[in-house]
Amino acid sequence: MLETVIGLEVHVQLKTKTKAFCGCSTEFGRLPNSQVCPVCLGFPGSLPVLNKTVLEYGIKVGVALNCKIPEYTKFDRKNYFYPDLPKNYQISQYDQPLAQSGYLDIAIENGTKRITIKRVHLEEDAGKLIHEGTDSSASYVDYNRAGIPLLEIVSEPELNSPDEAYQYLTTLKSIIRYLDVSDCDMEKGSLRCDANISLRPCGEKKLGVKTELKNMNSFKAVKSGLEYEIKRQLAILEAGGKVTQQTLLWDEKKQKTAVMRSKEEAHDYRYFPEPDLVPFIFKSADIKIIKETIPELPQEKLLRFVKEFSLAPYEANILTSDKSLADFFEKCSRGYKNYKNLSNWIIGAFLSEINNRSIEPKDIPITPEKFTLLLNLADTGKINSLTAKTVLSEMFETQKSPDLIISEKNLSQISDSGELEQIITQIINVNEKSVTDYKNGKANALMFLIGQAMKQTKGKANPNMVTEMLKERIKNA
Amino acid sequence: MDNKKDLFSLTAGEITGQKHGTEELVSSLAKRVEAVEKKVHAFAKKPQARGQWFGFHWPKPQTENCNLTIRSGPLSGIPVSIKDNICVKDDETTCASKILSGFKPPYDAEVIRRLKDAGAILWGKTNMDEFAFGSSTENSSYGPTRNPHNLECVPGGSSGGSAAAVAADETIISLGSDTGGSIRQPAAFCGVVGLKPTYGRVSRYGLIAFASSLDQIGPITKDVRDCAVMMNIISGYDPKDSTSANIEVPDFTKSLNGEIKNLRVGLPKEYFTHGMDNEVKAAMDEAIATLKTKGAKFIEISLPHTEYAVAVYYIVATAEASSNLARFDGVQYGFRQMNSSGLIDMYKNSRGEGFGNEAKRRIILGTYVLSSGYYDAYYLRAQKVRTLIKRDFDTAFKEIDCIITPTSPTPAFKIGEKATDPLKMYLSDIYTISVNLAGVPAISIPCGFTKEKLPVGLQIIAKPFDEEMLFKAAFAYESQTNWRKIKPKL
Structure with missing residues (x-):
């Protein structure tokens, strides 16, 4: 029997207003090269100055992932040549990351599993290359993204299936979104994930030869990419072959991997301390202030919901998966005491409205008061549940109060x-x-x-x- | 003294005290440049290239281009020449390298902003060793600069153009940069004053980096007073440079009082052993005697890790340089070899043709010492020894106020003499390098001439952020001697 071993490297873009080392805006989707300056273009003579919010956001994530926050942190240069990298080195962190040795509990079939977080460090994003034509006869560089702060979160290789990897990612995303430091939107690239995959005989301690899988651009792609790669390695090993250490790219359209580079072509990044930035020393008081800004995190909230509202863990899990949704539930619970019914409605009709309309939970257009009024109208027989769903849809559409919609559309239940x-x-x-x-x-x-x-x-x-x-x-x- | 001296030969202090127009001064300097620049070749871009000065098209106040506006201020109307590695907005800035040909920075270095605010006229870009790699100003895409005191000799480097321009009276003041002696050694070779400030005293924003942890911008002047005035202007905290120090800047001209009674001066025994030229040694002895007559007390001190300084320097400096110079790749600005097939080829051709030999040598050295498997043995160990060198100074300064050494073990050497022997060239910075590694300030002032009429420089080193001590000692010495009044015959 072979065991799958997966470690994940997750990059999240921190949603600071300005870039990590200069004052340029981080807004997404602007005209190419409209949000640049001598610093993020790496012009000769320009110097980086750290945006302090970046440190604060990074520490928040570190603390939320139960990491140790060392008193001392510094930046390093990671050297490699690529046209999207203006200085041909990336300001990153090497041997003294912002946070290390934490953990993340993920839900698995029979309870939870604790995954060790090896390290959390800060770095700057690169620009984007745009290639012209199929033969790439010309390439253009958009540096708007260059210098946007990234947080790299590295797990130990302790995930044993694509499902666990998926669970790890969604749990991580949910925590980071609770902290409100990143959108974690894989489609927009504000969360990116690379995976290290290897197989080994069950019970064996030593890791097998790994491959690194990149370019998985959605949560679904992570799952299918990992499944594909595990099957590929399994077939090689079962045929008596050996896995080659290499970096692979996932092709979502073709649903297969392609080789990007082999071990021999691996970069020597020549890390050394960034001499243009001074090291940062934190006092425990600074960390304490940041800790106090961390809200109740999804797992605590889930447990509290189960206890306080007598919900099934399955329900509480859905309700707490997003902070805005959980907040909405809690606000409703103040004026509406049939929690089970409230939960059914939010998980059912309410969420399907949100999903159908592609609304972010944080942009819920109706108030808890109007929503609980709707439930009360249904409970008292003023409208039946089918009509209530119609009214809810109308409420999302017009933000009108349910009683107004009922009277305008003459939707009262006929009980005469x-x-x-x-x-x-x-x-x-x-x-x-x-x-x-x-x-x-x-x-x-x-x-x-x-x-x-x-x-x-x-x-x-x-x-x-x-x-x-x-x-x-x-x-x- | 000749009272009817040409204006170009004056110091900023002398000019400020005189009644004359800026126009008169500039035309005097312009004629001087015209007369001697062909011999000296101090400029990468002559002030002429700026257009206006030679034609006497006088700028009106408040024109859009700051360069052309004469503002009131401590340097109002004083021409200052800028080393070609300091960014001046919209002015070609190349570090004397082909790879930056055509590069016009979209911004001013912080020191340039301060000079403009002080009313200075920017007077050309001075020649240098490519990317400040060198001690002779021979490694320049513009060709070598010559020593005004002997045109067969080098002016020193890498700020050789800045020092030669001041010595040849082609400018009133220059800005240079010093990573391992690049201000002080050419100042010594050319018989002028040059100061390397404490690391962090002057903003590096806009200085095209050679080695970020060692680089400092500093003035090259005709006398100590001008140097103090310049330091008043360029020093101070800059939020754009994270390594700049948020420490108050005193008025350095207040230290120019000649008082050095009971000043405790250290003489590092490791510097006075071997390799020092006899004439340099004689000039040093004479300088020590002069200072003694003013009441200074000399104490032998030890800087035990001196022997490792050159090795440490060439590891740290090249490591940082290899990374700092990576951005010159033909992608965004500067030179690109257009006849290239594909990205890698373009990188190789642009860098291969754009960089000179010394730049390539240092990039290769720096890349090597940072490579995996070698990092611990070279870079990491060098950083540890650097800490020990810094500690040597900390310890020494517990008992003394300043240290005196020769600036360079020899006077200016012949052009071409060391050009093919990099190691010999590297050793000409042996007395200046430790100062950069320790981050302390130091000044070089003229202290005599050899029989062949080549200037000798005296280096004074002080505690971090104690430039006042440098000015105190340097001014006291200068006011007892006439070396600065001996001008080259051009």
Whole structure:
């Protein structure tokens, strides 16, 4: 039996207003080379000056990942030539990272698993190359991204499946988003992930020969990329072959990997301390101040939700996966005490509205007050649950109050027995066959008749009353 | 003294005290440049290239181009020449390298901003060893500069153009940069005053880096007073340079009082053993005697790690240089070899043709000492020894106020004499290198001439951020001697 061993290197772009070492804006999607200056272009004579917010954000993540924050940190130069790297070295951190030796607990089938975080360090992003034509007859460089602060988070090789890797990534993303220091949007490149993969016989301590997999641009791609690579290595080993140490690129379209470089071509980065920046020394008081700004993190919140609102861990997990969503739930819970029902509604209709509309949870357009009012209207029978979903959709559309939508669209539930009596009489008259079928014991026929009544009332009829009244009338006919 | 001296031969202090127009001064200097520049070749870009001065198109105040505005200030109307590795906005700045040909910085170095604010006229870009790699100003894409005192000799380097321009009276003041002696050694060779400030005293923003942890910009002047005035202007904290020190800057001219009674002067025994030229030694002895008559007390001290300084320097400096020079790749600015097939080829051709031999040599050395497997043995060990060298100075300064040494073991050597022997060339900085490694300030002032009429320089070294001590001792010595009044015959 072979065991899969995966270690992940995650880069997240910190969402500071300005770049790591100069005053240029970090805004995404601007005209190429419109957010540059002599410093981030690496012009001769220019010098970097550290944006202090970058340190603060980095420490927050380090603390949230249970890392040790050394009193002393410094920057180093990582030297390599590439046109998207203006100075042909990257300001990074080598032997004295901002944070180290932490852990992240991830949910697995039978509980949780603790993954060691080896290190968390700061560095600057590179620019972007844009190639012209299929033969790359010309290449252009956009330096807007050059100098944007990145945080590199490196795990120990302790993940044993693509599922665990996926779980690690989503948990990490959720924590970082709680800290509000990065968007962690893989599609936009604000979270990037490289993986080291190797296989070894179960029980063996020594790691097998690894490959490094790059260019996985979505959470799904990480999973499929890892699955592909594990199968590839497995096939080699089972055929008695040896895995070659190399760096691979995942091709999402072709759903396969391609070789980027082999071990022999690996760079010697010639790291040495960055002489243009001075080392930073933290006092424990500084760290304490930063620690105090860290909010309740998703895992604590999950446990509290389970306890405080008597929710299933599965429900609490969904509700706490995003801080804005959790906050929304909590605000609603102040005015609405049927927590189970609240949770069902948020996880169900509410989230599907958000997903269908591609809204970020932080941009929820309706207030907790209007949402709980909607639930109260449904609970008291003013509208039925089907109508409530229609109203919710309308609320997302117009941000109007549910009672206003109900009265404007005349959506109140029909619970008037006189009115329902007329409708039922009409349905029985035109559906003689179904009535007979029901009498002969076909239960489905009743469902058909109820459906007809709901259809006639555009879903407004009180479904319980319709059912009871239909049964009563057919029995007595 | 001749009262009817040409204006070009004056110091800034003398000019400020005289009644004359800036126009008169500039035309006097312009004529001087015209007369002697062909012999000396101090400039990478002559002030003529700036257009206006020779035609006497006088700038109107408040024109858009700051260079052409004469502002009031401590250096109002004083021409200052700038070493070609200091960025001047929209002015070609090449570090005397082909690889930066055509590069016009979009910004001013912090020192340039300060000079403009002080009213200085920027007076040409001076020649240098390519990227400040050298001690002779022979390694320049513009060709060598010659020593005004003997045109067969080198002016020293790497700020050889700056020192020669001052010595030849082609300018009033120059700015240089000093990584291992590049201000002090040419100042000594050319018989002028040159100061390397404490690391962090002067902003490096806009100085094209050679070795970031060693580089400092400093003045080269005709006398100690001008040097103090310049230091008043260029010193001080700059938030754009993280290594700049947030320490108050005193008025350095207040130290020019000649008072050195009971000054404790250290003489490092390791410097006075072998390799020192006899005439340099004689000049030193005479200087020590002069200072003694003014009341200075001499104490033999030890800087035990001196013998490792050159080795440490050539590891640290080349390591940093190899990384600092990586950006010159033909991608964004400067020279690009257009006949290249593909990226790697373009890198190789542009750098291969753009850099001179000494630059290549240092890039290769620096790349080597940082390579995996060699880092611990070279770079890391060198940094440890650097700490020991710094500690030597800390210890010495517990008992003394300043240290005196020759600036260079020899006077100026012949052009071509060491050009093919890099190791011999590297040793000409043996007395200046430790100062950069320790980050302390030092000044070189003229202290005599050899029989062949070549100047000899005296180096004074002080504690970090104690440039006042340098001015005190240098001024006291200068006011007892007339060396600075001996001008080259051109």
